Amino acid sequence: MARPYNFSAGPAAMPEAVLRQAAAEMLDWHGCGMGVMEMSHRGKHFGAILQQARDDLRTLLAVPENFHILFSQGGALAHNAIVPLNLAGRHPARAMDFVVTGGWSDKSAKEARRYGDVHIAASSAEQGYTTIPDPTSWQLRERPAYVHLCGNETIHGVEFHTLPDLAALGCEAPLVIDFSSHVLSRPIDWSRVGLAFGGAQKNIGPAGLTIVIVREDLLGHALPHCPSVFDYRVLAEQDSMANTPPTWGIYVAGLVFQWALAQREGDAQGLAALELRAQRRAQLLYDAIDGSQLYVNLVHPAHRSRMNVPFFLRGDDGEPLRDPNHPRNAAFLRGAEARGLLQLRGHKSVGGMRASLYNAMPLDGVQALVDYMREFERQA
Amino acid sequence: MARPYNFSAGPAAMPEAVLRQAAAEMLDWHGCGMGVMEMSHRGKHFGAILQQARDDLRTLLAVPENFHILFSQGGALAHNAIVPLNLAGRHPARAMDFVVTGGWSDKSAKEARRYGDVHIAASSAEQGYTTIPDPTSWQLRERPAYVHLCGNETIHGVEFHTLPDLAALGCEAPLVIDFSSHVLSRPIDWSRVGLAFGGAQKNIGPAGLTIVIVREDLLGHALPHCPSVFDYRVLAEQDSMANTPPTWGIYVAGLVFQWALAQREGDAQGLAALELRAQRRAQLLYDAIDGSQLYVNLVHPAHRSRMNVPFFLRGDDGEPLRDPNHPRNAAFLRGAEARGLLQLRGHKSVGGMRASLYNAMPLDGVQALVDYMREFERQA
Missing domain, CATH: 3.90.1150.10 (Aspartate Aminotransferase, domain 1)
Known part of the structure; x- marks a missing residue:
């Protein structure tokens, strides 16, 4: 019987082949006698699952070697706080610039105000979030801790088809992108990005898994009140094992990555x-x-x-x-x-x-x- | 074929009946045409799953009506920071007392030092964490923000078989218990507890889901730098939907709760x-x-x-x-x-x-x- 077509914005439809494999392996992963939810995260079986998932994601998105791929939790909303907790300390006054093009970047900017000096460099609020202001019109500061934008606004349906070149706009800061709802649908120009983050529950896998891809030189600036397990340096050093990771989510994401690598069109x-x-x-x-x-x-x-x-x-x-x-x-x-x-x-x-x-x-x-x-x- | 016996400390073995049901419903939950991982968390199907899971947990643990049951993320290690972020503000100097009986309460105390004045009221470190100091010997302060203990030390194998009565010990503070590794194995005397928290991956379900049960009057004291989605008051007000919850984890936990309710021995x-x-x-x-x-x-x-x-x-x-x-x-x-x-x-x-x-x-x-x-x- 054909499945219905599910247009949910997230959590969202998943490839049927992935669901079938997850169901088939539920009680016994690769003959080890345990399901994936039942494995110690420190054992060899889950270690292999984690490494394969990370390697496959690196391949899919052509992530350079000087970027860490981290598996975290809390979703994009939690990381709206965790990103400034990690990066705002790069600037003495915790200056952060935001480009607001819809409901998600608006939420990100509001949460960041708890952690420093937020400046809205551009906003399409007056246009009802139906467009993206021309980057040459953005009022960026010269050297904030970072500049944030949301690559694809899930609610308002607005997407960056090209990422801005901040240096060319006179801004010496890493670009942070929330890629929750368009990751794995297009390549990412890593030469223009310092950190990308997103919840998995749209284009990757189950809700609860959160993916952070961060350039090595941006680690190590966490504010003192950043919870240890959300310090991206700690996560990088401990191989996403600072705490028990969301093992099922990583496993299912890994199945999606393998599915993605195998897809062909001409x-x-x-x-x-x-x-x-x-x-x-x-x-x-x-x-x-x-x-x-x-x-x-x-x-x-x-x-x-x-x-x-x-x-x-x-x-x-x-x-x-x-x-x-x-x-x-x-x-x-x-x-x-x-x-x-x-x-x-x-x-x-x-x-x-x-x-x-x-x-x-x-x-x-x-x-x-x-x-x-x-x-x-x-x-x- | 019989499954092997899995003695993992967590993530840990799950009831076979639960795994079979989760596998059977993977592509189509109750005839709705979607798997649970694919449902909007705001839709009626997941709403029913969430409510049932919460109600069943309330029944199982006899949680009084003045306690909120919250589904969060990050595991016990994240909540080692999130609990003080929520409760330390109850005391002007952010005084928190800890009873250290093993590796887990030791970690909790260390993380809490980031957020206030931590006092170790008792410790069995000198005994190699092989015992629990007699509560009458604890050096509790009169009115700290809260007193923390770990109900069951997963690493050292030490368990509180009775929770202390703090008031009888001369301490006017809510007791916080980390119940990660013995929840659902014994009743909880809620008259002695203000907040209980734990990761699900030992006695409940998949890693990534974190359960917090908190008394109503303890909400509303979050420190200004507490991430919004980890403010327990926000989670309570928004019915654990402040952000997209770990839907799969809640679903599987719900299956475990139903399994637990049906178990009989004599x-x-x-x-x-x-x-x-x-x-x-x-x-x-x-x-x-x-x-x-x-x-x-x-x-x-x-x-x-x-x-x-x-x-x-x-x-x-x-x-x-x-x-x-x-x-x-x-x-x-x-x-x-x-x-x-x-x-x-x-x-x-x-x-x-x-x-x-x-x-x-x-x-x-x-x-x-x-x-x-x-x-x-x-x-x-």
Whole structure:
């Protein structure tokens, strides 16, 4: 029986092959007589799982050797505090610059205010987070502890398709990116990044696992009140074993990494294949929205997310219907669920609909959504 | 085929029925078309899972209504920082008293020093953590922010079989207990406890999930640099949804809670049945150790742990053999593994052997271990 298509923004759909393997190995991993949840994290079996997962992620994202890959916990929201606890100390007044392009970077900036002097270098709040301010207009300070941006805004559907070159903008600081919701969908230009972090529960694996990739020279500046197990230097020195790591999450993430490495589209393999698919999925849905009279996406076309597509049905007056309980929205969601198109309701702060198109979403799923949208429009 | 017996100290063996159910539901939870890892944490399905898990834990541990049950992340080591970040502010000088009875409470005290004035009210360090100092000898301050103890020392095998009555000892402070490694094996006298916390990966479920049970009046004292998602008041107000919770861990813990509620031993059911089994397992192993010439457990009999039994083989001179690579220890471990008795190697800081006897360990497993120990002794 075919599974429904799950458009959840996260925790989100996972590759069926990964779920099947995790189920099959639940009581006995590779003949060792224990399931992965039952293994000591210090034993040889889990040691092999951890190392393979880290090596595969390094391969997938072409992470240079001078960056550490850390497996932590707490999600992006916890690391909104943990990143400044680790990096703010690089500047004597704990100066941190933020680029705010949606709900997530806004949350990051607010949490960082607890730990130092936060400056909003740019914001698209006045545009309702539907665009990304041109980097040449950013009011960056010369040498803050770091500059933060959110690579892909899961709620507002805005994505950086190119990372800024801070040095070229006159700012001598490492760039920190929250890559929670588009990691593994595109390459990362590590020459422009000092630290990348994200929760796993969108494009990687189970909620609870948090991945941090940090350049070696940024370690060692933790503030005195940073909890030991969240000091990235301690995590790096102890091989992500400063405390018991979320072993199941690392195992499942590792299965996703192996799945990702094996994907092919024509000549493209691994991350290149995943990026090609992400482009095709997004193109199919945005074309359907733009070609319709009923649906609308409000994000500037140059900054639209490939991963999270918020869209609205229009009311009879042509205006976007934000209220999820409006009868037209409710009818749309009911019909979608009846066709096995799940979790399309928009985020409460934006309303309307949102289709999240992560790596585990096949093109057929987007086609099914587009077919349904056209059918609904004809009948509306 | 019978599974091997897994004596890991954590992550540890889980009930086979729980693992089978988790595997069976991996792709489709209760016919909703999604696996648990794929569900939005804000949707109705996961909402039901979370509420059931919390209600069942409240029933199992008889948690009074004025205590909040919180699902967090980071493990006990992270909460060694997060507890003082939440409670130290109850005292103007951030005074905190610690009772140190092993490696875990020692770590807790050291981490708390980052956040205030730590006073060691009692310690068994000079006795090699083989006993618990009599509470009437503790040097408690009159009114610290709180008093911390570790209910069961996983590494040293020392357990509080009765919690102290701080008020009767002249101390007006809430008692904080780390219950990581004996939760669900005995009742908790909540009249003597203000806050209990622990990682799930020993007697409950997967690593990464951390459970905090806190009395209502202790919320609201977080220090300014406490990360928002680790402020227990925020977690309580937002129903453990301040950030995306470790959904898989909560689901599996919920399956364990249901399994626990259904357990029976004679007239005993639920927690009472689990406690009875814990007593029987421990008795069987300690009797075998005490009745032998080869094996020795160094903990004072009144304070021996039911959950974690560290023991040593003696050398030809009668002294405990701590070095895990001593030929006799190596031979013991090899023979054990060949008989399907796994993860018996002691903690690196103690050496020798350790058998962890959590709820998922059947009495047959302990009998198999005891049989093997006798066989090995005859041949030694």
